[in-house]
Amino acid sequence: MTAMPRTAGSPAESEVPLWFARPAVVPKRVKGPFRRFKWAVMAVLLAVYWGVPWLRFDRGPFAPDQAVLIDLPGRKAYFLWFEIWPQEIYIVTGLLVAMAIGLFFVTALLGRVWCGYACPQTVWTDLFMTVERWLEGDRAQRLRLAKAPWTAAKLLRRAAKHGVWLIIAMATGGAWILYFNDAPTALPAVFTGAGGAGVYTAIAVLTATTYLLAGWARETVCTFMCPYARFQSAMFDRDTLVVSYRALHGEPRGKHKAGDGWTDRGGCIDCRQCVEVCPTGIDIRDGLQMTCISCGLCIDACNGIMDKIGRPHNLIGYDTERNLTLGALGQPRQWRFVRLRTVGYFLVFALAGLAVLWSLVARSPLEASVLADRTPLYVQLSNGDLRNGYILKLLNKSNQPQHITLSLDGLEGGRLTVLDHEAEAQPRLELAPDTVAALRLFVRLQRNDWHGAPLDYRIRVHDQARGLTATAPARFEGPRP
Amino acid sequence: MADTTKREIDAVTGAPLHPHEWDGIRELEIPPPRWWVLTYLACVVFALGWWVFYPAWPFIGGYTKGLLGYSTRAELADTMAAVKAAQGPMNSRLASLDYAAIRGQPDLMAFAVAGGRALFGENCAQCHGAGAQGQVGFPNLLDDDWLWGGSYGTLQTTIEHGIRSTVDADTRQSAMPAFGKDGFLTRGQIADLAQYVLALSGRAGDVAAAGRGAPLFAEQCVACHGVGGTGNRALGAPNLADDIWFYGGDATAVTAQIWSPRHGVMPAWSGRLDALAIKKLTLYVHSLGGGE
Numbered sequence: 001m002t003a004m005p006r007t008a009g010s011p012a013e014s015e016v017p018l019w020f021a022r023p024a025v026v027p028k029r030v031k032g033p034f035r036r037f038k039w040a041v042m043a044v045l046l047a048v049y050w051g052v053p054w055l056r057f058d059r060g061p062f063a064p065d066q067a068v069l070i071d072l073p074g075r076k077a078y079f080l081w082f083e084i085w086p087q088e089i090y091i092v093t094g095l096l097v098a099m100a101i102g103l104f105f106v107t108a109l110l111g112r113v114w115c116g117y118a119c120p121q122t123v124w125t126d127l128f129m130t131v132e133r134w135l136e137g138d139r140a141q142r143l144r145l146a147k148a149p150w151t152a153a154k155l156l157r158r159a160a161k162h163g164v165w166l167i168i169a170m171a172t173g174g175a176w177i178l179y180f181n182d183a184p185t186a187l188p189a190v191f192t193g194a195g196g197a198g199v200y201t202a203i204a205v206l207t208a209t210t211y212l213l214a215g216w217a218r219e220t221v222c223t224f225m226c227p228y229a230r231f232q233s234a235m236f237d238r239d240t241l242v243v244s245y246r247a248l249h250g251e252p253r254g255k256h257k258a259g260d261g262w263t264d265r266g267g268c269i270d271c272r273q274c275v276e277v278c279p280t281g282i283d284i285r286d287g288l289q290m291t292c293i294s295c296g297l298c299i300d301a302c303n304g305i306m307d308k309i310g311r312p313h314n315l316i317g318y319d320t321e322r323n324l325t326l327g328a329l330g331q332p333r334q335w336r337f338v339r340l341r342t343v344g345y346f347l348v349f350a351l352a353g354l355a356v357l358w359s360l361v362a363r364s365p366l367e368a369s370v371l372a373d374r375t376p377l378y379v380q381l382s383n384g385d386l387r388n389g390y391i392l393k394l395l396n397k398s399n400q401p402q403h404i405t406l407s408l409d410g411l412e413g414g415r416l417t418v419l420d421h422e423a424e425a426q427p428r429l430e431l432a433p434d435t436v437a438a439l440r441l442f443v444r445l446q447r448n449d450w451h452g453a454p455l456d457y458r459i460r461v462h463d464q465a466r467g468l469t470a471t472a473p474a475r476f477e478g479p480r481p
Numbered sequence: 482m483a484d485t486t487k488r489e490i491d492a493v494t495g496a497p498l499h500p501h502e503w504d505g506i507r508e509l510e511i512p513p514p515r516w517w518v519l520t521y522l523a524c525v526v527f528a529l530g531w532w533v534f535y536p537a538w539p540f541i542g543g544y545t546k547g548l549l550g551y552s553t554r555a556e557l558a559d560t561m562a563a564v565k566a567a568q569g570p571m572n573s574r575l576a577s578l579d580y581a582a583i584r585g586q587p588d589l590m591a592f593a594v595a596g597g598r599a600l601f602g603e604n605c606a607q608c609h610g611a612g613a614q615g616q617v618g619f620p621n622l623l624d625d626d627w628l629w630g631g632s633y634g635t636l637q638t639t640i641e642h643g644i645r646s647t648v649d650a651d652t653r654q655s656a657m658p659a660f661g662k663d664g665f666l667t668r669g670q671i672a673d674l675a676q677y678v679l680a681l682s683g684r685a686g687d688v689a690a691a692g693r694g695a696p697l698f699a700e701q702c703v704a705c706h707g708v709g710g711t712g713n714r715a716l717g718a719p720n721l722a723d724d725i726w727f728y729g730g731d732a733t734a735v736t737a738q739i740w741s742p743r744h745g746v747m748p749a750w751s752g753r754l755d756a757l758a759i760k761k762l763t764l765y766v767h768s769l770g771g772g773e
Contacts, residue, residue, distance in 0.1 A: 374612070375612030376610075379614070379621065379624050379770065380624065380725065381624050381625050381724070381725075382624065382625050382723035382724055382725050384724040387623075387624075387770060389770055419770075420584060420587070420590070440768065442770050
């Protein structure tokens with residue numbers, strides 16, 4: 001990129017480039033409690049991702065039996081007991097708000113644990129790295145392989161790695177479409193070529209992004225692409241748990257030979273294991289930095305080394321800035337989990353979550369709206385009576401057929417008929433499950449009931465079986481003086 | 482840049498200066514960013530590819546067709562053919578059933594009425610109005626008053642053969658004599674007759690004149706309009722005793738109609754629309770609220 005000439009006096013040294021090439025990060029294998037926790041989270045999340053579309057949930061004969069399904073052609077989304085229509089997308093908005101604030105809450109409390117354990121970028125990168133380690137060996141072997149000349153053996157290893165990556169990527173893209181289709185029928189259709197253009201495009205795009213982001217881009221996504229990494233510091237305060245190097249115990253660092261004493265020096269033997277295992281390739285001893293995803297692998301690495309040399313653990317650990325300072329001053333630790341920030345985030349989170357729950361629970365399965373005819377506004381009949389025509393839209397948002405009756409509310413002398421139900425004094429109609437019905441309504445008024453001013457009234461839709469009533473405002477028009 | 486002399490450098494920005502000077506104003510000479518140049522070149526390559534594969538260059542008598550043979554007209558034709566094919570099953574069901582059977586099937590009814598609405602907008606709305614509300618001389622199709630009948634059968638016949646069509650032998654014919662113009666009645670008699678006709682629906686302004694008009698009506702009009710002026714659908718003679726007026730319901734309009742009647746014309750549609758389209762139109766008009 002050609003740098004634009006800077007105007008005079010701009011502080012050139014403070015400008016950080018948006019991108020700079022860095023040496024590839026080749027993380028080393030590590031063992032320990034945080035690594036085990038990360039394995040467990042990864043296993044659960046991958047099982048959820050690949051397993052959820054296969055869960056069945058009986059909704060009766062009129063709705064799909066997939067527990068989680070976004071039915072795009074049918075414009076419905078199903079989640080266990082809940083079903084939402086496109087006009088209820090605000091519920092999803094509320095859910096996203098709740099989840100975002102929930103993330104803020106967790107971040108204020110525990111730091112970037114989302115980034116370290118649960119973010120799909122982290123989970124899939126970890127999975128791809130595991131495959132890499134399995135096929136190409138650990139850090140030292142991989143570094144050697146990278147420098148080695150291109151022999152048939154190297155080619156084979158690389159090809160095997162990219163092959164497995166691509167298979168995982170395809171499985172990832174392939175599972176995505178199962179959330180939008182009936183999984184047991186969609187999966188065979190994908191293999192027989194009957195998936196449809198949309199399905200194959202989605203699989204291709206998601207295969208490509210998975211392969212590129214988890215195989216090639218990896219930590220650069222967190223460092224250069226992710227907006228959350230850039231603003232997470234706004235949620236941090238002195239009491240947020242972050243992966244910290246306890247310089248008090250570690251410094252001054254230095255190499256340590258067998259037989260050397262531990263006086264006048266810190267516990268850090270500068271073995272660089274914390275750097276070598278880091279999936280983002282940073283040195284945690286430089287302090288809190290934007291690139292750190294708080295995964296805790298450096299803690300495992302350091303504690304492993306301390307075990308070997310028989311020194312106390314936790315030169316690196318999850319700790320707060322306050323405790324680091326207190327530690328340096330020789331004062332006891334203080335844990336302040338209940339703070340204005342955490343309480344505030346939690347309240348907003350709880351509020352948004354309750355609003356979402358309330359919207360789902362209080363959602364009416366029956367809705368009505370009335371569209372009055374405009375050309376003409378009214379029709380005069382041969383005996384002088386007036387008639388207005390309407391389209392009544394009835395939303396049956398339940399997955400069962402329902403029966404409703406129609407009546408007029410607040411129109412003195414008005415007589416209602418429904419097209420094709422003319423004989424019924426109180427029209428009784430069946431609504432198909434999960435559909436919008438459009439009924440043609442005619443309302444008649446005798447000539448002497450019309451006084452020259454439009455009459456506002458309501459059309460009442462009653463569902464006796466469920467005790468539901470929906471009303472829609474309507475207006476009767478006639479000749480004005 | 483063509484100049485071979487050493488470039489001047491701007492002292493403030495450190496960027497090279499353009500050699501030209503405009504009234505003492507100099508410009509910086511900064512090349513466009515690399516990404517911009519690359520994007521530009523990529524666009525050029527894309528355009529060249531477009532010329533090869535897609536229609537691009539216009540000539541006087543045509544244009545370059547491109548290797549892919551793409552044409553928006555062909556695409557539209559394909560889309561229309563696909564829509565037609567998709568409508569096929571519904572259309573054949575519609576064609577095979579009679580009106581009573583169609584009414585019993587809501588999905589078929591909805592399909593037919595939607596098709597009828599579109600056909601109405603194309604073919605009928607010019608006279609009958611977008612909402613079928615009619616205008617003076619063109620009947621309102623929403624109300625419950627029909628000149629020739631509002632059942633499925635009569636509606637279909639009217640649409641197929643039209644009214645006073647010059648090209649259809651089976652067209653509906655009716656011709657009210659021009660009582661004034663052709664000298665059957667005097668001006669005074671017509672004024673009396675008009676008052677009587679208005680009296681049939683309780684609108685007469687001059688009761689005495691209406692009384693004088695009664696024997697005239699019995700003599701001249703009942704043959705077609707019936708005793709009491711209730712009309713005769715077989716002849717297309719309108720009901721004069723109701724609240725709906727074809728050519729206007731005041732004394733002037735009624736007098737004018739008796740003096741020299743207007744005879745509206747509706748085209749016969751059987752040659753222009755196929756039987757299925759007429760069926761859809763019939764179902765649509767019938768569903769507007771006046772169907773019998």
